[in-house]
Amino acid sequence: MKLKSKLFAAILGLSVVGAASAQAETRDYLISTAGTGGSFYPVGVGIATLVKLKLGTRPENQINLSAITSQGSFDNVNILSEERADFAVVQSLMTDFGYFGTGDFEGNPKKNLRAITALMFNTKQFIALNELAPTGTMDDLKAYKGKKVVLGARNSGGLLSFQMFMRKIGIDDPEHFVDQSYMGFRQRAEALINGNLDGINLTSGVPNSSATLAMASMEGKVKMLSFTPEMRAKVTDGTVWGPYTIPANTYPGQPEPIETVAQPNLLITGAHVPDDVVYEITKTMFENLPFLKSVHGSLNDMDIETALKGITVPLHPGAVKYYQEVGIDIPAKLIAQ
Structure with a gap:
């Protein structure tokens, strides 16, 4: 009789533990x-x-x-x-x-x-060397043939969408137009700072910590490019992308607003x-x-x-x-x- 009571108590105890475990x-x-x-x-x-x-x-x-x-x-x-x-x-x-x-x-x-x-x-943010960006707009990209840039990590949405934009503004072969390498955000900012790149694209939310790093470290030597109204109309036509303004002083050395494009x-x-x-x-x-x-x-x-x-x-x-x-x-x- 005692054995049965002990067995019943053990089973009851296991049931309670099991129920508690299920609850937790x-x-x-x-x-x-x-x-x-x-x-x-x-x-x-x-x-x-x-x-x-x-x-x-x-x-x-x-x-x-x-x-x-x-x-x-x-x-x-x-x-x-x-x-x-x-x-x-x-x-x-x-x-x-x-x-x-x-x-x-x-x-x-x-x-x-x-x-x-x-x-x-998700905002397009392209940082260019001052000497390669006389107009301060995305039109300057047309003179970037053969220049060393990072548009994004390999197969990233930022890379693929930027290449789509380049085609829309008249650069027919964006994969080979520039000398591309593929890096994460921080790595491409550091490569620009170290003189190994001529420009970087950072497709992300605003502010982007890597953009802040690059703009602060190279203040007076780089600028973030704006889209002209005509160019912005071209790249957003038929897409979910739309106009977006990065407020002045979002980044170091950026006294004016940046007119760019963004998508949710x-x-x-x-x-x-x-x-x-x-x-x-x-x-x-x-x-x-x-x-x-x-x-x-x-x-x-x-x-x-x-x-x-x-x-x-x-x-x-x-x-x-x-x-x-x-x-x-x-x-x-x-x-x-």
Whole structure:
């Protein structure tokens, strides 16, 4: 009789422990960003930190998020579609290309991509040596033939979109027009400072820490190029890109505004991520915007009223649930079928 009582008590104890473990179970997810010297990485780390603080410390149904580096938007589309990560920061245009199998993903659609929200603007920022930039506009690029430049990391969204822009302004073979190498944000800024490059493109949110480093270290020797109105019209025609002004004194040695172009960067996810997880993360982000905006200046543009800006692919059902709760009108084309 005692043996049976002990056995029953042991089974009961295991049941209690098992129930407690189930209650305390944590679901862990990854968000893919870009190199550490741009804006994607700190933004991704900020989102992951917020999720850990708000959803990873509650008594039950804990959700944790960790940030990983990557080569940027193009890489992130592949990483997410292959479920090597669960969330990613991606340029709007690259998300569109990936989902519909066009552009750089011609014939290879990634139909498991789902959008959550617009985050911040991805801005074209090209730093040129003063002696190679007499007009201070993107027209100066036409005299850059054979010059040593970095337009982005290999296969990054920043690189591919800048090459698209070069074609639109009349440079027919951008891959060979300049002497290209491929580096992360910090590495290309340091290479410019050390005299190994003639110009660098930094496609990211504003401000970009690597742009700050280059502009400060080479103040009086470099400038950030503006788009002329005509050129800006050419490169934005038929795309999600639009006009963007970088305010004066955003960077050292930049007394005038920079007229450039930008597109929304999106937080996207995969269809494999549970609805409740995406709902909780979306809700947490918008209920804690002051925290996110303190993480990186580029997130000052983030707002519930512009959450769907630049989104052309279906929203994740978890995000749809939150937007419906707060009264956001969702176009039918953004509802996943």
